[in-house]
Amino acid sequence: MDYILHLATxxxxxxxxxxxxxxxxxxxxxxxxxxxxxxxxxAYSTAILTTSLGVNFFxxxxxxxxxxxxxxxxxxxxxxxxxxxxxxxxxxxxNVIIYSVFLNWHGLTxxxxxxxxxxxxxxxxxxxxxxxFFLALAACFLALTFLAARFVxxxxxxxxxxxxxxxxxxxxxxxYNTVYFKLAIFVISAGMAAVAGSLVASYINFVDPxxxxxxxxVFILAIIIFGGLSSLKGSVIGALVLVLLPEALRFAGxxxxxxxxxxxxxxxxxxxxxxxxRPQGLFGEFKL
Amino acid sequence: MTKTDAILKTKGLTKRxxxxxxxxxLSISIAKGKVTSVIGPNGSxxxxxxxxxxxxxxxxxxxxxxxxxxxxxxxxxFDMPSYGMARTFQEVRLFEQMPVIDNVLVVLTERSVFGAxxxxxxxxxxxxxxxxxxxxxxxxxxxxxxxGLSYGQRKLLEIxxxxxxxxxxxxxxxxxxxxxxxxxxxMVKTVSSIIRELRDEGRTVILIEHNMDLIRELSDHxxxxxxxRFLAEGSPAEVLERRDxxxxxxxx
Amino acid sequence: xxxxxxxxxxxxxxxxxxxxxALGFNLIYGVTRFFNLAHGVLAAIGGYAFFTLSKxxxxxxxxxxxxxxxxxxxAGYGFDRLVYSKLRKRKASxxxxxxxxxxxxxxxxxxxxxxxxxxxxxxSETAGQEALSVLGGVxxxxxxxxxxxxxxxxxxxxALLNGTxxxxxxxxxxxxxxxxxxxxxxxxxxxxYVFFIGSALAGxxxxxxxxxxxxxxxxxxxxxLKGVIASIIGGVGNIYGGVLGAFLLGLVENLGIWMxxxxxxxxxxxxxxxxxxxxxxxxxIKR
Numbered sequence: 001m002d003y004i005l006h007l008a009t010x011x012x013x014x015x016x017x018x019x020x021x022x023x024x025x026x027x028x029x030x031x032x033x034x035x036x037x038x039x040x041x042x043a044y045s046t047a048i049l050t051t052s053l054g055v056n057f058f059x060x061x062x063x064x065x066x067x068x069x070x071x072x073x074x075x076x077x078x079x080x081x082x083x084x085x086x087x088x089x090x091x092x093x094x095n096v097i098i099y100s101v102f103l104n105w106h107g108l109t110x111x112x113x114x115x116x117x118x119x120x121x122x123x124x125x126x127x128x129x130x131x132x133f134f135l136a137l138a139a140c141f142l143a144l145t146f147l148a149a150r151f152v153x154x155x156x157x158x159x160x161x162x163x164x165x166x167x168x169x170x171x172x173x174x175x176y177n178t179v180y181f182k183l184a185i186f187v188i189s190a191g192m193a194a195v196a197g198s199l200v201a202s203y204i205n206f207v208d209p210x211x212x213x214x215x216x217x218v219f220i221l222a223i224i225i226f227g228g229l230s231s232l233k234g235s236v237i238g239a240l241v242l243v244l245l246p247e248a249l250r251f252a253g254x255x256x257x258x259x260x261x262x263x264x265x266x267x268x269x270x271x272x273x274x275x276x277x278r279p280q281g282l283f284g285e286f287k288l
Numbered sequence: 289m290t291k292t293d294a295i296l297k298t299k300g301l302t303k304r305x306x307x308x309x310x311x312x313x314l315s316i317s318i319a320k321g322k323v324t325s326v327i328g329p330n331g332s333x334x335x336x337x338x339x340x341x342x343x344x345x346x347x348x349x350x351x352x353x354x355x356x357x358x359x360x361x362x363x364x365x366f367d368m369p370s371y372g373m374a375r376t377f378q379e380v381r382l383f384e385q386m387p388v389i390d391n392v393l394v395v396l397t398e399r400s401v402f403g404a405x406x407x408x409x410x411x412x413x414x415x416x417x418x419x420x421x422x423x424x425x426x427x428x429x430x431x432x433x434x435x436g437l438s439y440g441q442r443k444l445l446e447i448x449x450x451x452x453x454x455x456x457x458x459x460x461x462x463x464x465x466x467x468x469x470x471x472x473x474x475m476v477k478t479v480s481s482i483i484r485e486l487r488d489e490g491r492t493v494i495l496i497e498h499n500m501d502l503i504r505e506l507s508d509h510x511x512x513x514x515x516x517r518f519l520a521e522g523s524p525a526e527v528l529e530r531r532d533x534x535x536x537x538x539x540x
Numbered sequence: 541x542x543x544x545x546x547x548x549x550x551x552x553x554x555x556x557x558x559x560x561x562a563l564g565f566n567l568i569y570g571v572t573r574f575f576n577l578a579h580g581v582l583a584a585i586g587g588y589a590f591f592t593l594s595k596x597x598x599x600x601x602x603x604x605x606x607x608x609x610x611x612x613x614x615a616g617y618g619f620d621r622l623v624y625s626k627l628r629k630r631k632a633s634x635x636x637x638x639x640x641x642x643x644x645x646x647x648x649x650x651x652x653x654x655x656x657x658x659x660x661x662x663x664s665e666t667a668g669q670e671a672l673s674v675l676g677g678v679x680x681x682x683x684x685x686x687x688x689x690x691x692x693x694x695x696x697x698x699a700l701l702n703g704t705x706x707x708x709x710x711x712x713x714x715x716x717x718x719x720x721x722x723x724x725x726x727x728x729x730x731x732x733y734v735f736f737i738g739s740a741l742a743g744x745x746x747x748x749x750x751x752x753x754x755x756x757x758x759x760x761x762x763x764x765l766k767g768v769i770a771s772i773i774g775g776v777g778n779i780y781g782g783v784l785g786a787f788l789l790g791l792v793e794n795l796g797i798w799m800x801x802x803x804x805x806x807x808x809x810x811x812x813x814x815x816x817x818x819x820x821x822x823x824x825i826k827r
Contacts, residue, residue: 156397166383175369264650271643
């Protein structure tokens with residue numbers, strides 16, 4: 001039972017990451033390959049604020065969203081002038097740099113040791129520390145993220161994003177300063193990723209740099225490409241399948257360290273095979 | 289043409305690509321409320337001119353004067369509507385993986401990020417889109433993806449997009465870059481009547497075209513370009529008879 | 541003063557390694573027009589191939605280097621045949637190729653971790669032992685080898701590109717693939733060879749890094765970034781620009797850590813990239 005609760009919580013966290021990334025990759029057609037950086041900023045914000053300052057979980061999440069959105073604003077100001085290869089590369093590079101910040105800024109992050117003892121949330125005397133309650137809380141955040149993503153996708157703004165994906169120059173001629181639109185969705189997406197980060201820090205009670213590598217970003221990318229680009233439903237189902245699938249490896253009896261790497265092999269191959277045979281994924285409205 | 293009725297002028301406009309002057313020291317005037325055709329052999333710089341005017345290619349020299357008062361040395365593409373300009377593309381540029389109706393709606397909505405984020409298209413936008421799509425005969429196709437349209441329909445959808453944006457935002461200058469190429473006769477009729485209608489509404493049309501019959505039929509004024517430079521201008525009847533113009537075409 | 545010349549020497553050394561990465565990356569970019577994000581993992585493959593041959597099987601060191609480089613080249617060639625060439629044939633968009641290359645990178649890096657564990661391995665027992673004094677700075681013999689093999693590869697590649705019909709074909713494809721195909725160049729085959737050569741250069745870089753410090757399955761991403769940053773600041777698709785960019789990057793990075801701790805090297809190089817993207821996105825030498 002605990003195991004099922006654990007998997008369900010993980011699926012929810014990755015579904016939030018998938019939804020947020022899909023806004024940039026699926027709707028806007030920009031291959032943001034550093035999503036784990038914003039996930040990590042959210043996680044570290046919660047870990048640092050709750051453990052060393054005793055801040056409430058929900059306040060730490062708000063701070064995480066702000067920090068992540070702020071970082072996205074800074075890097076996005078440069079990134080949004082580009083698309084295609086450069087966008088992918090610079091966002092990837094940003095992930096590597098944020099990872100090295102987590103690893104090397106010992107004073108703030110304790111480096112490779114990580115930060116233990118991150119508490120579970122509590123609000124108005126309600127305690128979410130039990131698995132079921134935490135799952136319910138995470139599900140609420142997933143629902144909120146889903147609604148927010150849907151609100152964005154269905155607005156006029158969302159339609160402009162899609163037109164940027166299809167032909168950025170053509171939509172510019174009709175009066176849209178596309179750089180601002182690209183920047184805005186990048187910041188929104190980063191803020192949502194921070195929500196998932198806060199949740200995971202509190203859920204695992206621990207953060208360390210190894211959870212926020214480029215490999216993690218590629219995993220989130222695999223989730224949304226498998227589920228289908230510019231399909232919100234697809235992101236949730238993609239998270240479900242790709243989180244559960246590698247669990248089979250655990251039952252196949254591989255040792256822990258190998259199983260983790262096997263997981264990377266599985267979704268790496270998954271991406272290659274999808275690109276070769278079904279680039280639009282399961283429910284994709286947008287074919288890369 | 290007197291100075292006062294020129295809505296758009298270029299003064300010594302120059303655009304270079306790798307040392308080649310695609311538009312070379314070009315000074316022309318476009319009259320307000322008329323259809324002006326820009327013609328010339330392939331590679332004479334017509335399409336480069338439209339790209340420079342719409343900000344897709346940077347100006348290397350000279351300037352553009354709008355409404356006799358606004359002098360532009362640098363044009364940013366997204367400023368087009370605020371200068372009252374809209375255009376179609378020679379190589380059709382639709383939003384392929386979006387429904388036909390969204391291709392039109394997207395040019396009608398809020399331009400600012402925050403405005404667009406808290407806006408959903410209203411009945412008003414839908415009416416404008418409907419009107420534009422009906423004019424080009426694509427209203428029945430509104431639900432399908434733009435990528436599913438035939439070549440001619442795609443060109444018509446581009447024109448619908450321009451019609452919609454110009455109806456909503458009072459565009460004064462509309463550039464059509466070879467709108468007739470590859471169209472069936474019935475579609476040609478639709479497009480030429482649209483161009484005439486726009487002129488009758490008092491809008492200025494800049495038409496890039498190869499078909500001499502259509503040029504004779506539609507234009508009030510013709511400007512001939514050759515190798516990026518100005519060659520001749522005048523009424524269609526007189527320009528198309530001129531020896532140097534015919535030579536420029538035959539010499540290509 | 542001694543610190544300064546030491547930092548400059550270190551910068552040149554780093555530049556030589558980055559140049560190898562940039563050369564291969566640019567060569568492949570020139571003919572395929574996409575950022576091969578799996579380019580870095582070939583350095584790791586080269587390093588581990590050498591490690592297996594020389595350390596585990598006890599093969600002669602020169603033979604091991606040659607075979608290791610060839611294995612990296614073959615791996616790159618294989619990735620192209622199995623994945624990229626098929627996507628290109630289908631006229632897949634750049635985004636598809638980018639995602640596929642991320643998939644290749646992830647798979648290959650994880651496979652290396654499974655086979656060799658994530659342990660850090662050094663390749664040379666003599667690393668850092670025999671020190672030579674140059675212009676007030678100290679270089680190890682390994683580092684001299686790095687500089688010379690890097691320079692030799694650059695000259696060899698330049699000769700290959702300028703003096704052979706293969707080089708002519710590569711340049712023709714870089715200019716315009718359609719035209720190249722029309723004049724009868726087998727673009728698929730030439731692209732395959734380019735993948736082999738570019739990946740072999742990455743493999744060499746991987747082995748040299750192993751001599752200098754050591755290898756790890758995750759070494760590829762960092763090297764890829766350095767190679768691409770060097771290419772971008774030098775001018776993407778311009779092979780000589782990439783080399784120039786590589787030495788500039790190596791120097792800036794090493795002089796940058798004069799004032800701040802060494803672990804921020806990567807951040808310095810990323811900052812340099814951002815500065816170029818903002819002020820001169822076309823790089824030093826415009827293609």
